[in-house]
Amino acid sequence: MFKRILIANRGEIAVRIIKSCKRLGIETCVVFSTADRESLAVRLADVAICIGPGPAKGSYLNINNIIAAAELADVDAIHPGFGFLSENSHFAQVVRDCQIEFIGPLSESMEALGNKAKAKALATKAGVPCVPGSVGSVKDQDEAIKIARQIGYPVLIKAVAGGGGRGMREAHNDASLVSGLISAQREAEAAFGNGDCIIEAFVQRARHIEIQIIGDKHGNVISLGERDCSTQRRHQKLVEESPSPVITPDIRKAMSADAVKLSKAAGYYNAGTVEFIYDLDRKSYYFLEMNTRIQVEHPVTEMVNDIDLIALMIKVAAGEALPFKQEDIKPKGHAIEVRVNAEDWQNNFSPCPGKISMYVAPSGKGIRVDSHCYAGYNIPPHYDSMIAKLIVHGTDRADALRILEQALSEYVLDGVKTTIGFHQRLIRDPRFVNNEVTTKWVDDVFMKS
Amino acid sequence: MDIKVLKEITKLMNDNDLIEVEVESKGLKLKLRKAGPVAPTVMHAVAAPAPAAAASTLAATAAATKSAEEANWKPITSPIPGTVYLKPNPDAANFVSEGLAVDPAKVVCLIEAMKVFNEIKPDVGINGQIKRICVKDGQPVEYGTVLFLVG
Numbered sequence: 001m002f003k004r005i006l007i008a009n010r011g012e013i014a015v016r017i018i019k020s021c022k023r024l025g026i027e028t029c030v031v032f033s034t035a036d037r038e039s040l041a042v043r044l045a046d047v048a049i050c051i052g053p054g055p056a057k058g059s060y061l062n063i064n065n066i067i068a069a070a071e072l073a074d075v076d077a078i079h080p081g082f083g084f085l086s087e088n089s090h091f092a093q094v095v096r097d098c099q100i101e102f103i104g105p106l107s108e109s110m111e112a113l114g115n116k117a118k119a120k121a122l123a124t125k126a127g128v129p130c131v132p133g134s135v136g137s138v139k140d141q142d143e144a145i146k147i148a149r150q151i152g153y154p155v156l157i158k159a160v161a162g163g164g165g166r167g168m169r170e171a172h173n174d175a176s177l178v179s180g181l182i183s184a185q186r187e188a189e190a191a192f193g194n195g196d197c198i199i200e201a202f203v204q205r206a207r208h209i210e211i212q213i214i215g216d217k218h219g220n221v222i223s224l225g226e227r228d229c230s231t232q233r234r235h236q237k238l239v240e241e242s243p244s245p246v247i248t249p250d251i252r253k254a255m256s257a258d259a260v261k262l263s264k265a266a267g268y269y270n271a272g273t274v275e276f277i278y279d280l281d282r283k284s285y286y287f288l289e290m291n292t293r294i295q296v297e298h299p300v301t302e303m304v305n306d307i308d309l310i311a312l313m314i315k316v317a318a319g320e321a322l323p324f325k326q327e328d329i330k331p332k333g334h335a336i337e338v339r340v341n342a343e344d345w346q347n348n349f350s351p352c353p354g355k356i357s358m359y360v361a362p363s364g365k366g367i368r369v370d371s372h373c374y375a376g377y378n379i380p381p382h383y384d385s386m387i388a389k390l391i392v393h394g395t396d397r398a399d400a401l402r403i404l405e406q407a408l409s410e411y412v413l414d415g416v417k418t419t420i421g422f423h424q425r426l427i428r429d430p431r432f433v434n435n436e437v438t439t440k441w442v443d444d445v446f447m448k449s
Numbered sequence: 450m451d452i453k454v455l456k457e458i459t460k461l462m463n464d465n466d467l468i469e470v471e472v473e474s475k476g477l478k479l480k481l482r483k484a485g486p487v488a489p490t491v492m493h494a495v496a497a498p499a500p501a502a503a504a505s506t507l508a509a510t511a512a513a514t515k516s517a518e519e520a521n522w523k524p525i526t527s528p529i530p531g532t533v534y535l536k537p538n539p540d541a542a543n544f545v546s547e548g549l550a551v552d553p554a555k556v557v558c559l560i561e562a563m564k565v566f567n568e569i570k571p572d573v574g575i576n577g578q579i580k581r582i583c584v585k586d587g588q589p590v591e592y593g594t595v596l597f598l599v600g
């Protein structure tokens with residue numbers, strides 16, 4: 001097992017990783033930017049090393065300085081968390097070249113799955129159903145129009161390197177396809193350095209359902225069940241739950257099997273998430289993409305399976321075999337996570353950095369809060385607006401929703417505007433309670449009512 | 450954290466039956482405490498806030514107690530985490546001493562990071578005499594640690 005791990009991340013996930021390391025008796029070294037000197041992660045880690053200025057480019061994305069810190073602290077592994085360098089195959093390779101273990105998959109697996117066009121080709125080859133559309137990226141506007149007419153409008157234009165909703169456009173006719181393609185290409189070129197786009201059929205009434213997998217270095221890959229993340233705003237997840245309230249046991253089983261199949265085809269090990277889109281009208285699912293890292297919403301899976309995914313990641317990275325088999329995985333009850341963002345949800349969800357004057361997190365049976373906040377904490381303006389995740393676990397969905405409603409009402413977070421109020425309104429909406437939500441519902445219906 | 454230094458301190462503690470040791474130098478505060486009678490030494494190292502310009506919030510309070518002259522001193526800070534060396538090799542003299550005039554062309558120290566010795570020079574606009582050497586030879590530093598003050 002590792003003696004000391006460096007955490008190349010910040011905020012809530014850095015704190016989360018430190019906690020699992022402590023449970024495993026592993027020393028922690030956290031790297032931080034000058035904007036995060038007063039952060040909880042810096043306070044909790046055994047060693048903390050400043051690696052750069054506030055803007056992430058000079059710090060959390062600065063591979064040289066992170067490796068220099070890893071050498072200084074003499075660590076034997078690096079956990080990348082999510083965001084920042086977590087899906088950067090070059091970083092993973094540099095880390096391994098320095099004889100430090102990267103807690104994640106092989107660079108080769110990351111490359112095969114990180115690009116949407118390549119991942120789709122791999123999935124098709126492995127027999128995993130994909131959304132009808134272009135094979136590989138489209139060459140030009142003429143080809144795009146040809147494919148769109150073939151599969152029928154509406155279509156979705158997606159940047160192959162995209163993520164978080166960027167480089168994505170809907171098109172309902174030839175004209176909007178051409179203009180959408182140009183703007184998606186431009187946006188993706190600027191954000192990801194790669195403007196290539198694919199074209200897919202646009203599923204109108206969709207649920208976003210993903211499968212958490214974990215693999216070890218001995219060829220074992222298992223599914224830890226699904227998360228339903230259909231409550232989204234502009235392709236950003238707001239609420240995640242497990243089990244999905246809309247799929248049948250047969251679909252669940254087939255999705256899990258396909259996720260494992262794809263992971264094995266990519267020679268994948270460590271934690272990963274295979275995302276699917278579920279078509280409510282056709283009652284069928286299609287592979288969307290695979291995230292080759294731990295995800296924000298991993299606690300949902302931890303709650304229903306009573307496991308520590310971060311600890312598992314560390315163990316399999318150290319070469320241990322998975323401690324359980326597929327048939328041992330029997331999720332219990334229902335878990336729901338809501339993301340608390342420092343955003344003014346009544347004002348177009350605009351970010352609200354600033355000082356938290358008062359902070360009391362809810363607690364009690366079935367309630368978990370993953371956060372790096374404290375009273376007096378100054379939320380820096382340089383990073384993501386997510387400041388906490390509230391996760392509840394109940395015997396069934398109705399029970400979980402009751403616990404969630406209570407927990408949200410007990411959450412005290414003053415000084416900045418947050419999305420707590422949004423979630424309170426959302427979970428009382430009968431359409432949310434009755435599972436009538438699609439991935440477009442928050443944008444098209446809820447925010448307009 | 451330089452493990453060699455830690456090992457030496459730990460040995461010193463064991464040899465002298467010390468339970469707790471606290472070491473403090475600029476930019477670093479280190480506290481070593483033996484846990485139980487059989488448990489190994491517990492390490493807890495906290496990087497103290499960078500003293501000067503890196504933490505601009507400190508500058509205002511510091512200025513009040515400093516002379517007008519000191520307040521105008523400019524810092525040379527570390528651009529990377531690593532180990533600082535004040536001399537080109539163990540037998541040589543220091544790159545700079547207090548009172549020596551420096552400019553952006555002058556190498557003032559080396560910082561070893563990733564097996565590479567990085568030559569550190571004052572930023573453009575920093576011209577003057579070395580007023581204070583803020584680090585010790587062989588000391589671990591992080592991004593923003595103040596190495597020298599120039600006035």
